[in-house]
Amino acid sequence: MRKARVGLLVAAALIAVPLAASAQPKGTAKPDKAGTQPKEVNLDEPAADQPATPPDDTPSDTGGDQGGGICDITPEVCQNQDFDKLAQRPLNVEMYAVQQIYALRYHRFEVNAYGLQTLNDQFVSHPGGGVAVNWYISNVLAVGVNGNVYGNAVSSFNFQTSRSARVGLPITEYQWNANVNFSYVPAYGKFAGFGDFIFHYDFYVIGGVGAISTRPIAVVDPDNRVFEFEPKINFRLGGGIRIFFNRWLAAVLEVSDYIFFDKLENPQIPAGFAEAQNKDTWLAEGTSFTNNVQAQGGLSFFLPPTWEYRLPK
Amino acid sequence: MGTFLSRLPRFRSSRARTLVAAAAATVAVVSASTADAQEILLTGPLAGAPAVRKLRLHREGRIELAPTVSFTLLDEYQRHIIPGLRVTYHPLDWLGFGVWGGYGFGIQTNLADELQKVGIEDRRCADNPSSIGCFLTEVNLTRAGNNPPGDPARTGTLGGDQLGAMTWFVAPEVTAVPFRGKIALFASVFADADIAFFAGPAFVGLRERKACGGTDDNGAARPACADSFSLTDRVAIAPTFGLRLNFYATDFVGFGAEFRGFPFSWNTAGFDNHGTGQDNAFPDQKVDGADSEFKFNTAMSVYATIAIPTKIKTTE
Numbered sequence: 264m265r266k267a268r269v270g271l272l273v274a275a276a277l278i279a280v281p282l283a284a285s286a287q288p289k290g291t292a293k294p295d296k297a298g299t300q301p302k303e304v305n306l307d308e309p310a311a312d313q314p315a316t317p318p319d320d321t322p323s324d325t326g327g328d329q330g331g332g333i334c335d336i337t338p339e340v341c342q343n344q345d346f347d348k349l350a351q352r353p354l355n356v357e358m359y360a361v362q363q364i365y366a367l368r369y370h371r372f373e374v375n376a377y378g379l380q381t382l383n384d385q386f387v388s389h390p391g392g393g394v395a396v397n398w399y400i401s402n403v404l405a406v407g408v409n410g411n412v413y414g415n416a417v418s419s420f421n422f423q424t425s426r427s428a429r430v431g432l433p434i435t436e437y438q439w440n441a442n443v444n445f446s447y448v449p450a451y452g453k454f455a456g457f458g459d460f461i462f463h464y465d466f467y468v469i470g471g472v473g474a475i476s477t478r479p480i481a482v483v484d485p486d487n488r489v490f491e492f493e494p495k496i497n498f499r500l501g502g503g504i505r506i507f508f509n510r511w512l513a514a515v516l517e518v519s520d521y522i523f524f525d526k527l528e529n530p531q532i533p534a535g536f537a538e539a540q541n542k543d544t545w546l547a548e549g550t551s552f553t554n555n556v557q558a559q560g561g562l563s564f565f566l567p568p569t570w571e572y573r574l575p576k
Numbered sequence: 577m578g579t580f581l582s583r584l585p586r587f588r589s590s591r592a593r594t595l596v597a598a599a600a601a602t603v604a605v606v607s608a609s610t611a612d613a614q615e616i617l618l619t620g621p622l623a624g625a626p627a628v629r630k631l632r633l634h635r636e637g638r639i640e641l642a643p644t645v646s647f648t649l650l651d652e653y654q655r656h657i658i659p660g661l662r663v664t665y666h667p668l669d670w671l672g673f674g675v676w677g678g679y680g681f682g683i684q685t686n687l688a689d690e691l692q693k694v695g696i697e698d699r700r701c702a703d704n705p706s707s708i709g710c711f712l713t714e715v716n717l718t719r720a721g722n723n724p725p726g727d728p729a730r731t732g733t734l735g736g737d738q739l740g741a742m743t744w745f746v747a748p749e750v751t752a753v754p755f756r757g758k759i760a761l762f763a764s765v766f767a768d769a770d771i772a773f774f775a776g777p778a779f780v781g782l783r784e785r786k787a788c789g790g791t792d793d794n795g796a797a798r799p800a801c802a803d804s805f806s807l808t809d810r811v812a813i814a815p816t817f818g819l820r821l822n823f824y825a826t827d828f829v830g831f832g833a834e835f836r837g838f839p840f841s842w843n844t845a846g847f848d849n850h851g852t853g854q855d856n857a858f859p860d861q862k863v864d865g866a867d868s869e870f871k872f873n874t875a876m877s878v879y880a881t882i883a884i885p886t887k888i889k890t891t892e
Contacts, residue, residue: 385652385687403763420652424687427716427847427859428695429709452769454757461757 365463366507367570368399368448375515377561379411382518383554386421386434387480389413393559395444403448409471411557413437417480431482433527433547437555438492440521442473442499463507471499475521475555479528479546487539488528497523503559511568517559524550631891632768634824634883635666635753644879646678646836652844653688653739656680662879664751672751672772680781682741684734691717692734715789715861716847718805727786727806737805738785738846742873747816747838749776759823768824778816778838783807785846789862801848801863814840814873828886834877841868 334341374396381389391414397407415436425432451465474494481488503517529547532539646658660678667673684692701710701719710719720732730737755771788804791797798804818836825831843863850867851860860866 382650385650423847423849424691424845427713427845427849428691429713430691430694450759450761452757452759454755454769454771456755 363572364402365453366510366513366565367402367572368405368565369402371399371570372566373397373399373405373407373563374566375409375561375563377515377517377559379413379557379559381413381437381555381557383556384435386418386424386432387436388416388418389437389555389557390416391437393440397444397446405446407444407446409442409444411440413439415480425482431530433530433551434480434482435477435525435527435553436480436492438476438478440473440475440497442471442497442521444469444471444499446470465505466502467505468502469499469517469519470501473497473499475523477523477525479526481528483528483530484532484539484545487532487536488545490528490545493526495523495525497521497555505563511565513563513565515559515561515563519557519559521555521557523553523555525553527551629892632824632827633669633889633891634768634770634822634827634830635672636669636889638666638883638885638888640664640666640672640674640881640883642832642879642881644676644678644834644877646834646875646877648680648742649874649876651685653685653691654682654735654741654844655685656682656742656875658742658745658875658877660745660877666751670753672753673749674751675746675748677744677746679744680742682735682739684739688734688739696732696734714802715859715863716845723804723806724799727804730805734846737807740782740784740842740844740846742780743783743809744781745778745838747776747778749774749816751820770822772820772822773818774820775815775817778814780812780814780838780840782810782812782842784810784843785863787862787864789848789860790864798862801861805846812840812842814838822881824881827888828883830881830883832879832881834879836875836877837872838875839870839872841870843867843869844871 374394376394377392379391379393391412393409393411395407395409397405399405413436417434421432421434424430446467446469448465448467451463453461453463455461473496475497476492476494478490478492479488481490499519499521501517501519503515503519505513505515507513527547529545533541533544538544640663642662642664644658644660644662646656646660648656648658658678658680660676662674662676664672664674695713695717696719699707699709699713701707701714702721704710718730718732718734718737721730723730735741751772751774753770753772757769758766759769760766784807786804786806786808788798788801816836816838818834820832820834822832823830846863848859848861848863848867849869850856850858851862851864852858856866
């Protein structure tokens with residue numbers, strides 16, 4: 264009779280098991296050995312996969328008879344202390360839930376592919392693209408390189424201004440640009456969107472030095488002058504925002520100023536055909552301080568895509 | 577569980593122990609079938625706590641006053657610095673209604689300065705009126721002299737006689753704040769922050785070169801453009817929109833930055849660029865509406881914010 268009752272209970276348990284399993288997502292929480300309890304998280308206790316107390320043959324480092332506690336290290340502190348009384352005193356403690364950094368940059372590579380558009384040259388548009396690779400020495404400081412290639416399109420504004428005012432405006436083509444950079448992340452944070460999702464972001468500033476290859480477009484004397492590209496030293500200052508989609512992919516928007524001293528076409532044409540074809544007469548005296556301000560937008564990939572936190576013990 | 581049961585004398589019988597264990601397992605499984613699989617039961621100090629406590633509602637039910645300074649971007653001939661004020665009331669924390677207004681001060685760009693020097697001063701057209709440079713630019717570049725009766729005398733400067741400028745702005749706008757969060761600066765200074773989007777109509781006061789050449793809408797002849805270089809005012813109505821990044825330093829004081837677009841057509845140079853030929857792509861010796869070009873005008877603003885009342889609401 265008792266066997267029959269036990270059998271009925273076991274059968275009821277077997278019938279009930281599929282009901283419990285139906286609400287579980289695939290491949291997630293496995294039933295514990297009892298096969299029955301919902302997962303209960305007690306934040307005051309250690310994780311389930313860690314032993315609550317060390318094995319008997321392992322020396323404890325948490326105080327008590329095994330030693331290692333504060334009273335063993337500095338016994339004078341514990342003398343004449345009523346620990347029961349101390350334990351009962353009221354506490355007014357502010358507790359903070361501190362989240363791990365969502366997208367750790369420390370010792371990761373950032374590969375950034377972007378499109379670019381120059382902003383401040385109204386006469387020649389320079390759309391293009393580029394790639395940057397950064398290595399994060401710390402979580403906020405990176406060293407890297409980037410390179411840009413440019414297209415060139417003379418604007419209608421240039422044509423109209425020249426036609427209306429009868430003046431030749433010196434204009435320049437860009438070919439490529441390469442830099443060694445340092446970048447720094449002074450600010451980061453997160454936003455809740457529509458109260459529904461959270462995304463993380465950071466602001467960064469960047470500075471570097473490199474070279475930009477440019478040449479004048481012959482406007483004053485196009486019949487005789489054909490310029491070749493020539494690299495010039497440039498300096499880079501910029502800043503941008505990164506918006507993380509996940510821990511390894513982010514959208515990046517940046518504005519950078521590539522500063523260099525450009526050589527422009529000579530607005531004067533020397534008398535005589537031979538002199539006009541003399542290359543030494545083609546460029547204007549001195550150099551022109553030029554700011555090539557460009558907007559860059561693209562995607563950043565952080566490698567390796569995963570990492571392990573080193574938690575304080 | 578077995579260890580616990582074995583400590584109790586009345587459960588020392590193995591059959592009874594088996595029976596009770598099976599019953600307990602059954603009850604546990606049946607009760608589990610009614611529980612939500614996503615629910616995590618917390619028993620620590622955060623048990624039962626809401627996701628966010630004491631959420632600061634920086635905007636709800638408050639009027640936000642924001643003195644602004646705006647700088648137009650990518651200007652061709654004149655930059656504008658626009659001191660102004662924005663007043664916004666937020667009936668909800670994510671929704672506000674307000675108005676922005678400002679007065680524009682024009683500053684010539686380097687291009688305008690170069691044209692002034694090369695195209696006007698160096699040519700000395702008063703002394704060489706028949707030179708080809710002066711003859712071909714007499715419609716487009718001013719030079720000192722008199723205008724037709726009723727108009728002020730020419731100054732001989734581009735900025736005084738022909739360059740377009742934006743003089744004032746009034747823009748009612750609706751503001752939505754879909755993103756709110758925090759920012760950490762140097763990992764030591766923390767502030768609430770949000771991203772707001774806004775849109776509305778903009779009324780922009782424009783000062784442009786007065787129409788000349790040809791006839792007006794009533795058929796009356798206008799003065800020839802070579803003889804007329806003066807400015808007149810009109811109002812352009814355009815959409816305006818953009819986004820703001822707000823930072824809240826205290827409960828009622830903050831600061832931020834804004835990007836604003838306000839596209840419309842206008843004649844920035846006072847040139848005769850259009851009016852005849854295919855697609856009106858060639859000059860017609862007249863300066864009128866056909867010479868206006870569509871520009872995506874943009875401005876960057878920085879501002880401080882003061883919220884009234886100064887006491888902030890918080891959630892529970």
